[in-house]
Amino acid sequence: MKKTILAAALALALPAAAQQRTPIGHLMDNSGPTSDVGVPYGQGVADTLAWANANNRGRPMNVLGFDYGYQAPRAVSQYQAWSRDRVAAIQGWGTVDTEALVRFVTRDRIPYISGSYSAALTDAGGRSGRPGIEAAPYNFFYGPSYSDALRAMLIWARDDWRARGQAGAPRYVHMGANHPYPNSPKEAGETLARELGFEVLPAIQFALTPGDYTAQCLTLRSGGAHYAYLGNTAGSNISVLRACQTAGVQVQFLGNVWGMDENAMKAAGVAANGVVFPVRTSAVWGQQAPGMANVQAISRVSDTAGTAYRPVHYLAGVCSAMLMVEAMESAAENAGAVTGERIRNGFYARQNWVPRGFEGVCAPSNFTPTDHRGTMSVPLFRARVTGDTTAGSVAELVAAGTIRLEPVATITLDRRADWLGW
């Protein structure tokens, strides 16, 4: 009898020991308006953290996942629950919630790696002096900011306009929902567009959810736009692309980093053909790179058969999660405590930072205590859809070459001080 009690006590004590793992919050949108891209990204982050735990990368973590349905208030209340659980870092998601939490994570010193690339999060030292921009010393993200990505696309668009030998000034228009996420690069994009000699048309609004956007397409046509930025996520962008195809509107669309992926190309079909958008990783699924073996191992965490096709957002999730894992590794060096402050300093420990074992997949990042623009280099790709996409799965369509991501150009922007936090 005593033995059983002892065994039971032991069994109870073991999970308690497992709870020594560092708690990490993981905020996902699996059910809200941005779940189209939130699901693959969140899966990438979750799989990577599970893989890191299994392969002793960084410190053992206890990952607390939460689906907040893209509702900022839910994210804020969840954050408050996590801050009580003393999470060491958080993998976040949307722009509204991330920006709302800036003050909280700064106060509580919790590094926050967001899926939002809003430029407002890059001003780590609060030195930009831009109105309404607060110092965000604990906010990080992997990839170019929304504003920088749009700037790169505009520079490409100007070159494209010249290369095609077109006369006159090209017309540019910003499209997206009235929501902090699509609004984030609006002003930056329109300002640079004017500097580059574009004629800027009044912005066109469409909701974050799929719908009938024929009216928006007709506005595009009547305005005579040549280049249009799609600020939303894939789901609603597809609606615009299809509506514009039906209406016969010929515009060069520039997609936001979350605005296009392989799933969206399949859903939109040939309507997505030609869309130019930034890809954050140096390689996409199915390409060869030294780090790809690890990405495939990570993919098998949630897909034991190893047959799933992983869109670009999954790979971006892998890289974002690995940055945090390695920053925690740095924090734990010399038997240090894994505190939020030390994890943040871990982000500054490396130059041209590519997580170990992910060479050729993750693009190099550089963070400094005053500037959290991880990269100024923006690789642009063009979506190529050459046939019927209803027949097969994404993997089959990619294998058959019906869906292709075609490299267009890599634009490297100057790290201009006046672009910090904007």
Next chain:
Amino acid sequence: MSLAPAGEFHPSYRADMTIFPTKNSRRALMLGIFLLCFAPLVLGRYELGLLINIGFMGIAALGLNILVGFTGQISIGHAAFFGVGAFLSAYLHERFHIPVILCIPLAGLGTAVVGLIFGLPAARLKGLYLAIATLAAQFILEDFFARAQWFTGGVAGRMTEAVELFGVKFDREESYFYVVLAFTIIMFVMAANLMRTRDGRALIAVRDHYLSAEVMGINLAYYRTLSFAISSFYAGIAGALYAHYLFFVSVEAFNILFSIQFLAMVIIGGLGSVMGSLMGAAFMVLMPEGVQALADLLAGSWIDRTLKLGTSISFLREMAIGAAIILFLVFEPDGLAHRWKQIKAYWKLYPFSH
């Protein structure tokens, strides 16, 4: 005497209108409140967070119950009024530096004025037509929140400050719990007393038969709009309490789904029952948490794997709310308050219930 006589037996009007039918029921409530005061000492912050939620949701649900359950009107724009209170309280504090504790009742009054304006159609409309009119209020206010940068911070939302009293900041669950508890008690006592006054009886008369009420000399238009104002006042107070709990208000929270949730609380709790409003709020706050816990247990289990649920598990929470409303309408149309009465009657009459 602590026992109530069988049947409805009231020798005076005073006895008929009493809140506590027996001395023990009064003592039980006092004891309950007394015990609740010790909750922050024994409960964790998660549980306290739930109690705080039940508190302000209960206040808002009570407001809607006054409108729907007591006056027989309908509103599917309650969340918008809740939002007005939340933004107004944050705005008053930031713009005019009024102490937060005063901003909360002021926000309630301001919301009552807004509710009065949007309640004007109620003077003439009823039923489905009124439902559509309040739906318009929901959309007009929601759009206003998204655009009025100066008032709401636009789509990016607005930060709020903690309640501060005599240098003490109520910025943690342990302390804010008392603020919400105090407001909840005040608001519920006010509602219970309102129903014992001439105005309260007039509201009920309007609900039971508007023509008879008018014949008895009750001004229909006046009481219908008044009901809207009172209901909005409650929503405003609740919204302000919410704002200073979360420290962040954004337009997204106050959508039509939230309005429907308030209606669900009132239906589940019991139409025309003060206590039922709190029960309904408690149910609607606790159920999603329960379903979430269930979903977390389910994730990765054999059921998940065989049914290939994966990320669909996230939708369980949303589906459960819909299912709860349907099931309550079918099996418990009188709400939790009615069931509670029956349980009490069962024990009171045990073992001779018939």
